[in-house]
Amino acid sequence: MQNPPSGLTVWRNALRRLARFRKPRSAWSAFVPLIALAAGLLFTTSAKTADGTALREDRRPKLAQVVNEERDRVTASQQKARELAAAVKSQTDALARTDGPIRAESERAEQMEPAAGFTALHGPGLTVRLDDAPPRTGDRPDNVRPDDLVVHQGDVQAVVNALWTGGAEAMSIMGVRVLSTSAVRCVGNTLLLHGRVYSPPFVITAIGDPTAMRQALGASDGVRLFKDAVEHFQLGYQETVEKDVTIPAFEGSSALRSAKVTS
Structure with a gap:
């Protein structure tokens, strides 16, 4: 008669039976601890980087705040520039009353101000209005793109160049005076002019x-392309003859940073 198996033998046999029914370990199971460790490290790093803030927070409100702050800064700088220009003119006029050379130069500068655009001017003229397309209508092509529905920098520049060509x-x-050296830039569907942003129209x-x-506008290739877009995508284009309109004086800087003589 055999001796009964000891407790250690019973447990060893039970573990062996259990091992027969266990599925073999996958190779991926060895990576589970490493994956868990990497995930924990990632979560810890994200928490330290966020420092209590949302990493995926919408930045658009902050961007709008930056734009508004910069616009206010530009407005304040322009007001300061006007005050300084007025102070310089006041002191120059005071000196001109007692100094002959200064008086002569002041008078010469005043004679050139109208041609340079530094005085307001009024007379007959023409107004051109460009606008984005209205909300979707059934008359548009089905394959229309968002860029087809807005006024672009090239459209504004084409009108400006045509008006200069027509003898403006x-x-x-x-409402802001521009010169032949003024830059016309668009940011998205907004116009950036002399540090200020304008929306259409x-x-x-x-x-x-x-x-x-009007003849110069009709002869401009760029204006004709925009009029084609008006017909196909319902953008806005309007010409209005003005009997007497006032153009304000130019308030920007008159200093040229670079120039090139054309042949």
């Missing part, structure tokens, strides 16, 4: 012969 004596965009007014300027 003075011009304003959104974009209004361009020029003083000169309305008939000649």
